[in-house]
Amino acid sequence: MEIKNAFALIIVAGLSLVPVALAHDPITTKLTWTQEISRIIYKRCISCHREGGVAMSLVSYEEARPWATAIREEVLERRMPPWGAVQGVGAFRDDPSLTSLEVEMIVNWAEGGAPEDDPIYLPKPNFESLKKNPPPALSSVRTLVIRNSVPLTLAQNARAAAVQPLDLPDGASMDITAYLPGGAVEHLIWLRDYRKRWERTYWFRDPVFLPKGTRIVIDSVASASAVISFVDR
Template identity: 45%
Template sequence: MDRAGERSPWPWSTVRRVLATGGVMIAIAGKLLAHDPSATITWNREVSRIVYERCASCHHPGGTSFSLMTYQDAQPRAAAIKASVLSRRMPPWGAVKGFGDFRDDKSLTQEQISLVTAWVEGGAPRGNNPNALPPAPKFGEPRREEIPTSGLAVSGDLTIDRPITVDGLWPEHVPPGASMQIVAAWQNGRVEPLLWLYEYNDSYRHPFRFRRAIEIPAGTTIRGVPRDAKIVLMTADDNSWFSRLRALFRKTG
């Protein structure tokens, strides 16, 4: 019954659904406001999480570079941090996103880059809520990246003589500043993107391991590696890639 004593034209079940929907919309609106891009980005709430996840493995006391573990460490370097993430020099990864699918991708997402940039442009504030700061990660002995001991070296275009399974790629030698798009070109016309290195430097000299190994059939040509570079296709084979090279590949031009 409404306030005039008349029956509402809406069944009560419909009213309940409308009220419930309204509650959901209010909750959704609250979440949207919590992620409002106009809201102030702070070290405590957003940026520290990005640094701890993507940067702190190198940038901690005793690490391979200066520490960024605290606000006092990061705030004086805010402008340099912004420049480094916008140019994608940091974190040092080297592979262009979307070209190949890799495990342990250390690069920042576009959302993370936008958050760091907004933080710096907003004055790099600490934030008023110390409880928003996540626990700092702990680090033991630095992990040494294993250098592949087996695989197939590629310099220039090479065609595979029999099927292989490739777990990743390792830039054994790349001239500084070089860029290359490495693909596997199937005989049936399929082209599989493997790795796009952009403006190479020595901080990118690490294995790029695929999220899933790629089965490459015989007759496939690996293209995109300059003759003055050497890229190793990492395989599960324990034999020396020097001895396998003659058996599995032939030069194509």
């Protein structure tokens, strides 16, 4: 399912709360909508949160301001933007996750009165940049299914290009780890508090080289498995 479709369901559960008017809150932060927060929202959120999107628009300050408290709660709980994979474990294409600094900035802005500042500083949203990249064109893609607690040992050198979780129920977690023959450990992906509506293939930003003899292990619920795509280059 595409990220924008997942957003619609997140909004029903979270940001569909009645927006809170905070017009009289004291301003206690130097972070502003026009200079900092709009840039984060435009980069991470407006693929869904715009006119014609699947959720309410957050493009303008007038549209975003009433939702400041709800936005704070969603980003703190890592429910928005929806992704599923824990940041810092694996590097993936089209990852919309907020960085820790971005979360901190949004929270401080919302708690500090959500000020606007001079509109002259407001950037123009680039809707063309929101188009998702198609899966990379890779040669000789082959797939293997790995089941929970049944390690897979590679019989030859390989490059892992993507991971797709299977049979992972709502609320479950999945940790896929590669144990290299020299003793090094490569954490491929960690899915936490998973939701089936997030179902997707996670493409690594760059294929991960795994030498012959590497053991790949899934730690998850008994029914879970995953498809790992390997490429020659």
